[in-house]
Amino acid sequence: MRQPIDLDYFSKAIVGIASPVLGVITSLQEQIEWTLRVSSLVVGLLVGLMSLISMVKKLRRR
Numbered sequence: 001m002r003q004p005i006d007l008d009y010f011s012k013a014i015v016g017i018a019s020p021v022l023g024v025i026t027s028l029q030e031q032i033e034w035t036l037r038v039s040s041l042v043v044g045l046l047v048g049l050m051s052l053i054s055m056v057k058k059l060r061r062r
Contacts (some may be wrong), residue, residue: 025032
């Protein structure tokens with residue numbers, strides 16, 4: 001027969017796993033923000049470049 005789930009043990013395990021993860025994320029927050037900003041800038045530049053290329057191709061067809 002299976003033992004019932006011990007909610008106290010389960011909650012301690014979740015907190016024990018989440019605490020170090022939150023600590024790492026907090027300490028690396030500046031680097032993560034910088035990476036997200038740069039990657040969004042690169043994606044925006046790529047989209048703009050692709051739009052420019054498609055507009056030039058359309059103008060050359062005429």
